[in-house]
Amino acid sequence: MPRPSAAEPAGTEPTGPLPRWVLHDHRVPRPHRDLRLEQNGVLVSWAVPRGLPTDTTGNRLAVHVPDHGMDHLGYTDTDKSIEDTGHYLAHEWATRKRVVTLSGRTGVVTYALVATRGEDWLLHRLRDSDGRHVAAVALLAELDVHDAEG
Numbered sequence: 001m002p003r004p005s006a007a008e009p010a011g012t013e014p015t016g017p018l019p020r021w022v023l024h025d026h027r028v029p030r031p032h033r034d035l036r037l038e039q040n041g042v043l044v045s046w047a048v049p050r051g052l053p054t055d056t057t058g059n060r061l062a063v064h065v066p067d068h069g070m071d072h073l074g075y076t077d078t079d080k081s082i083e084d085t086g087h088y089l090a091h092e093w094a095t096r097k098r099v100v101t102l103s104g105r106t107g108v109v110t111y112a113l114v115a116t117r118g119e120d121w122l123l124h125r126l127r128d129s130d131g132r133h134v135a136a137v138a139l140l141a142e143l144d145v146h147d148a149e150g
Contacts, residue, residue, distance in 0.1 A: 017143055018087035018088065018089060018103075018143070018145060019037065019038035019039065019087065019088060019090070020038045020073055020085070020086070020087055020088070021035070021036060021037045021038065021085065021086060021087070021088045021100075021102055021104070022036050022043070022072065022073050022074075022082055022084075022085040023035055023036075023052065023082070023083045023084045023085065023104070024036070024072075024075075024080050024081070024082060024083065025080065025081050025082070025083040026047075026079065026080050027079050027080070028079045030049070032047050032048060032049045032050075032051075033047075033048045033051045033052065033083065034046070034047055034048070034065070035048055035052065035062065035123075036068055036072060036073075037088060037098075037100065038070070038073075038088075039093070041070065042067040042068065042069065042070065043067060043068040043069070043070060043072050043073065044064075044067055045064070045065045045066065045067060045068050046062035046063060046064050046065065046113065046121060046123070047062070047063045047065050048060055048061070048062045048063075048123060049061055049063075052109075052111070052123065052125070053111075053123060053124065053125040054125070055125060056124075056125050056126065056127050059122050059123065059124045060122075060123040060124075061120060061121075061122070061123070062113060062120075062121040062122070062123040063119050063120055063121070064115075064119040064120075064121060065119070073085065084102075084104040084105050084106050085104055085105065086102060086103045086104035086105065086145075087103050087140075087145055088100045088101060088102045088103065089101045089103075089136045089139060089140070091110075091132045091136070095115070096114065096115035097112065097113070097114050097115070098112070098113040099111070099112045099113075099126075099132060100113075101132065101133060101136035101137075101140075103136075103140050103145055108133075108136065108137055108140060109125060109133075110125070110126040110128075110130060110132055110133040110136060111123060111124065111125055111126065112124045112126060
């Protein structure tokens, strides 16, 4: 469950109608991605050793890690860069299941995160024809959210 964080630095307040997310590319100690979703003033985070699924046929391990402060939305260093970022819609945010549509620079994709055991979660990409994805794309267009480049 997300924990409230201490006072956040200036410029980290939510902007617009949708919460934000970021995908960090970590190069050390072992290459992996960190998926971070804004929720209740913090970034709820998962380490994804093999990266986000690129199609609907495979699932990925996502290990829940401690929440991060909102300053991590734009944080980079010599070992960490931002692979993608944008806004998201939460279709479901339950204790053991999250379904979100990420709108970022590389497009719009819907994922399900399902808790399995301990800190381990399963990350699954939903089909573009899934009703939640179709509805999210329509709402993003209506809200005029443009996270994708181009």
